[in-house]
Amino acid sequence: MRQLVVGAAQLGPIQKADNRADVVGRMIRLLDDAERAGCDLVVYPELALTTFFPRWYMDDQVDVDGWFETDMPNDATAPLFTRAREAGVALSFGYAELTPDGHHFNTSILTDKTGTIVGKYRKVHLPGHDQFDPDRTFQHLEKRYFEPGDLGFPVWNALGGVIGMCICNDRRWPETYRVMGLQGVEMIVLGFNTPAVNSQKSEEGAEKRLFHHRLCLQSGAYQNSTWVVAVAKAGIEDGHPLIGGTMIVNPNGEIVAESQSLEDELVVHSCDLDDTQFGKRTIFDFARHRRIEHYGLITRQTGVKAPN
Ligand code: ING
DSSP: OOEEEEEEEEBOOOOTTOOHHHHHHHHHHHHHHHHHTTOSEEEOOTTTTSOOGGGSOOOOHHHHHTTSBSSSSOTTTHHHHHHHHHHTOEEEEEEEEEOTTSOEEEEEEEEOTTSOEEEEEEOOOOOSOSSOOTTSSSOOOHHHHOOOOSSOSOEEEETTEEEEEEEGGGGGOHHHHHHHHTTTOSEEEEEEOOBSSBTTBTTOOHHHHHHHHHHHHHHHHHHTTOEEEEEEBOEEETTEEEOOOOEEEOTTSOEEEEOOSSSSEEEEEEEEGGGGHHHHHTTTOHHHHOOGGGOTHHHHOSSOOOOO
């Protein structure tokens, strides 16, 4: 029994006009709830400190960089790190990272229970586009504002287990889970901001979005015998709806806890990391079952080459 009590701290909408201090205040209130619930770890969404700004077209880099953090922790987030250290709770949250040498990443971090950052991940799969697209009902400019992550999919020995991170669109790609699965990951934590409608297919609404969201998390968890904790930024941001669906999925692919609202909401579950072992020793014992001599196309080829 290696119980890890996780608080999935869903955030409701953050408006473009909201400031980081107010958002951090909301995050601290969720952290207080998590401490009372006996959580060891609290997980917040992708880009947790600001509105989902990639929906807005900007061509002035000064405006773009205003959405980024140059240090972490920093003045805005220091109160959160201090509160976490006092509470003895580890944190994971996403933010827009601007590095000292001028690189822009969609980043998430993991701290230990003293508030020390022990892990960093930079989003690899950037969805959307990099130029203004008049055919879309709204923009999704992650390819414009971020570079693809350059850290791969690392995992860390932390909190008594093997912990990994990914971010939003990463959860739709099986490679994300498998690379961490090959490192023995026992819990993957991720945040997401998922528009409730498809900007290119308006008949695809929240229900279908939630169906694909669950499908990806449950298959990733099951096929790698790992816990998956997925945390939404939810609700309507300046008129643009985001799905909820914050949830915790067990190594069998079963949803064991899920948010009920589109607001700030803490979803708590005690996760036994030993529940990952049976799958890793039997049906998904990679060493015994995988046949890598047949998988070459997966890393040799990016796009489709159909038979002529
Ligand atoms: N958001 C969305 C996501 O992957 C998206 C973008 C939605 C892509 C639906 C494809 C289909 O959940 C982010 N931030 O990646």
